[in-house]
Amino acid sequence: MLKKNDILKGVVSALGSNGEGIIKHGDYTVFVPYVLPEEEIEYKVLKVAKNCVYGKVLNVITPSKDRVDAPCSVFCKCGGCQLQHLEYEKQLKVKEENVKRCFSKIAGIDVEINKNVTGESPFRYRNKLQLPVSFNGKETVIGFYAENSHRVVPICDCLINSSWTAKLISAITLYVKEFNLKGYSDFDGSGYIREVTAKELNGSLIICLVLTTKKLVGKDRLIEILTEKLGLEFTLYINVNSKPTNVVYGEEFLLVHGKPEYTGEMFGIKYKMGVRSFMQVNPSVCKKLYGAVCDNASLSEDVTVIDAYSGAGLMTALLASKAKKAIGIEIIPEAVEIANQLALDNGLSNKITNYQGKCEVIMPDIIAKERQQNTNVTVVLDPPRKGCDYAVIKAVKGSLADKVIYVSCNPSTLARDVGLLTGALKYDGNEIVRVKDYTPLYEIDSVTPYDMFAQTKHVETLVVLSRVLNR
Ligand SMILES: C[S@@+](CC[C@H](N)C(=O)[O-])C[C@H]1O[C@@H](n2cnc3c(N)ncnc32)[C@H](O)[C@@H]1O
Structure with a gap:
């Protein structure tokens, strides 16, 4: 024992x-x-x-x-990276094997996995950061949570994040010291400063300090310090969150300095980065992934694309620009607002309809309507880690969609859902079971991992499925 x-x-x-x-x-x-x-x-x-x-x-x-020497001094302590000690080419292999194992173990599907697609660099690739600030009994510390804990491990830099990280941490540390500000305590809700978040678009930063009150202490000096230390164009917001919750932001954002948002462009589509907007963390891999989604979606002027779990609508717009029309479905109202504005800004409002709601609730009706119109349909699925609700899978199976493109950040739920789409698995009302001899409803054209999160255990995967004809 x-x-x-x-x-x-x-x-x-x-x-x-x-x-x-x-x-x-x-x-x-x-x-x-x-x-x-x-x-x-x-x-x-x-x-x-x-x-x-x-x-x-x-x-x-x-x-x-x-084995290689992990370059980061807090590797093993901060919980952000799990694979820095493994040579990068081998990391890519490990992730390919993990995806293959999930398909085999979960769905009984033996599938070839394409080479893991990489970005510009396996370090310094991330464009956004969230740093908790806490009081450890002696001093205020800024860093990351240790794995599975709410203890902040102090850091001076993060090697998978852009090079402005160290400058930002140094600026906030100086500000906190000069004004003797106390970090937040989860234990009793005391303290002034809870989090520092930052995201970058083309060299401009949106920084947000999450505070327990609306009053920003030493505003002018903070702007001065950030200007000196960063040497970049930046925007500063404060957000007020005094509730005992794990949710980072409270409802109120106040613009303190700089432009409210910045504009970027991908494959001819303009998009805005605001303080609330969702962004993929690795821009160079994201561009390759979105490009591959569009290239594999068999787009033409007579295809309607249903973009399920559409977020802020950038992919919906990319798809719409090459299709008859695109329908986005997203649960978060603010994201739908951003997606509608994005469609308008790009002159695509006549080709895009964004629905706000749960895919499992509204997608079956949307698909049924498209079927009545006899249009060619492509479905893009990009769900959160838990994968698709079974109602979504059922709706896609009944859709007669020629192509299904599945983007996933969790190989286990991806394998389950692809198993259900092909027919290798079925849901018998209680549980998901293997089907022995099945004629596939969808065939897997390709499975391609994308190394969106180098040095970590995570991997993004793109699966392209084609409907088997005459069924
Ligand atoms: C992985 S993100 C994909 C976002 C988008 N496709 C992109 O590339 O930026 C998943 C999205 O699904 C949304 N979501 C989560 N559950 C949902 C549901 N049941 N129905 C609709 N959208 C949902 C989340 O708010 C999030 O925006």
Whole structure:
């Protein structure tokens, strides 16, 4: 029997889907983060659950030939990256294998996985940042939460984020010191400053300080410090959030300095970045991904595209510009407003209809209406991590859509949903089960991972499906 604090040795057999090493110890499966396959390690048992055990590496006895020195000083402490210690080419492979394993294990589908598509750089790629600010009993600290905790690990830089990160942290640290400002405490709700968020578009930043009150202390000096330290065009907002909640922003945003929003452009479509807008975190990979969605959607002047989970509508507009029309469906009202404005700004209002609501509720009717009109339909699905509700899958299966493009940030729910679309899986009212001999309703044309989140365990995947004719 294993117990907490046992110190053991073992050889890592593989990496799990969270990037952690897997070690077999008798009947137990042990998960140990920050180690690599084939490494012999010494580890300490932290927690024993039913058949699985969580451990912490104490010593790498035999390092893997794929191990590299992680360049970040808080790797293993901050919880943001899981794979910095693995050579980058191998990281790409690990993610390809993870996607393949999910298809095989979850849906029983043996599928070829294309090469993982990379961005301009595996470091300094992120264009947005969210830094909690807290009081640790002695001083105010700015950083990231340690994994699975609300303890802030102080940082001076983040190597996967753009190079303005260190300058921004240094500016806020100076401001906090000069005015003796206290970071927020989750424990009793005390403190003044809760979060610093920032996002960048083409070298301009939108910074937001989340405060517990409306009064911005030392406003002019803060703007002076940011101007000196950043050397970039920037906008400053404050947001007021005094509620004991994990939600970052409160309702109220106040513009303090700079332009309210900035304009970008992708494949001829103009879009705006405001303080509330959603942005993909890796612009160079995002451009390749959106380009591939459009290239694979069989777009022409007689195709209607249904863009489910459409967010702020950039992809909807890209699709609409090459199709007869596009229909966006999105749950968040503010995102739908932004999407409508984006359609208007690009002269595409006559080709785009954005619906606000839950895909599982409104998509079946939207699809039924399109079917009545006998139009050729392409469906694009880009759901959150939990994947599509079964009502959405059912609606797509009944849609007669020639093409289905599925963009996913979670290979497990992707495999489940693609299994349901092809017919390899079925939902029998209670649970999802494998189907032995099935004639596919949709065929998988391609499965391509996109390394949107280099150095982390996460991967974005694009699946292109074609309807099998005559069914
Ligand atoms: C992964 S994002 C994709 C956004 C967009 N396609 C893009 O590329 O920017 C998923 C989106 O689905 C929205 N969403 C979540 N659940 C939803 C639901 N049940 N029905 C409609 N939209 C939903 C979220 O608000 C979010 O904007």
